[in-house]
Amino acid sequence: MSLMDISKIFSLLQPKEQDEDNEQCQALNNAVSGNDVALLSELLSQEPYRRSINGRSGWGVPVSPLRTAAALGHLGCLELLLEHGAEVDSLDVKAQTPLFTAVSGKHLDCVIALLKAGADPNGSQYNNCSPVLTAAREGDVDVLGELLHFGAEVDVRPKVPDWASNASACSGPLYISAAYGHLDCFKLLLLHGANPNYNCTDENMLVRIKQPKTVLEVCLRYGCGKEYIQLLIDFGADVYLPTLIIDKTTKQNEALGLLLKERVCPKTLMSQTRLAIRRSIPLANKEPAIKSLDIPLIVRNYLNHETAKLI
Known part of the structure; x- marks a missing residue:
């Protein structure tokens, strides 16, 4: 099993100098925390702030603006950050991606937006x-x-x-x-x-x-x-x-x-046939593959265990 490199964890935990980049990252995080899409858009229209879009700031565990948006469920801010090139699978010190944070917070709309933007649905290998x-x-x-x-x-x-x-x-x-x-x-x-x-x-x-x-x-x-x-x-x-x-x-x-x-x-022949068909379809394509089969709807539903009692 791969575990997150200890040196990487310490580097993320290490306080950063109060330089201009850190201040800009904090300003982005503050705008996201307040769900102020207009302010965030104004900041990201400026090159210095765009350069800090993947930076981390904050007390204790520093986080990126995208992670903050995912954790709070602020969809407008999250989509704006993604439009401006925020790293969709950036990690915090716990090796949690923004997607993992959105799932934990039950923010469905943010989950969908991150997945459509290319987030790894399996999260981080280090978590x-x-x-x-x-x-x-x-x-x-x-x-x-x-x-x-x-x-x-x-x-x-x-x-x-x-x-x-x-x-x-x-x-x-x-x-x-x-x-x-x-x-x-x-x-x-x-x-x-x-x-x-x-x-x-x-x-x-x-x-x-x-x-x-x-x-x-x-x-x-x-x-x-x-x-x-x-x-x-x-x-x-x-x-x-x-x-x-x-x-x-x-x-x-x-x-x-x-x-x-x-x-x-023993199982009925219909039940055994359903199992055989489902097992022949690759895991990643079961749902769309079954729906695309050129067979009667009632049979497709049976393959999806939706109308077993009606057949």
Whole structure:
């Protein structure tokens, strides 16, 4: 795993001299903080301020004007900064990009503007978290949908050193959305190709963990509703993979009943066909590829798990 270079962190934390450039950067940040688009436009019309557009200023953790706009959700200022060449993926000392900050603040309009401007939907490789993980945890399905639409990695997992790896460290967005009870995010991730058997396919993790837990097993053990189990079954989770231990921690409920029923009843031919078609489509193109298929609408909807009950 790549971690942010320590020297870079210290260089970002090191106070800058109170020179003209720093004062200009602070003036830009002040205009953004006040959401004063007119003042910001006036400043950026001057060459000295445009040169400072990617500078950092402020007490404690210095930040760029674009990062400030993303954090506060000031869309007008953010778009103006981008128009004048602000670096879309600039990092703060936490290795957070403006996009990550906008996702954390649930500023959908800013998220869309940054993605359209070319922001990396996966955030920074130096940050231990990612925009997708954050959106899945917060249950922000609209933000999550935009990230996935722009090609974010659907099965991304937190970056941790090898010595800190454990069963929870390998959990991805699908597990997190289930753990926090965000069913809409859970389904959206599956629709974009999230692995329904996630946690049991990482070779490096399997070396260190004797009994990794699938999302299905975790959902059963921690009492997620039957809707989560049904979705995992519909999207092709291996129903024989979880080791079921009927004890005080395993709830005898409808969710467990669904799994046991699936183990003795084979999938219908239609269901197996849907899985085969979806698996043949590249992860990054599932949604547009299915919508562009020259087939009846009712079949396209079935491939997207929208009208299963009507067929």
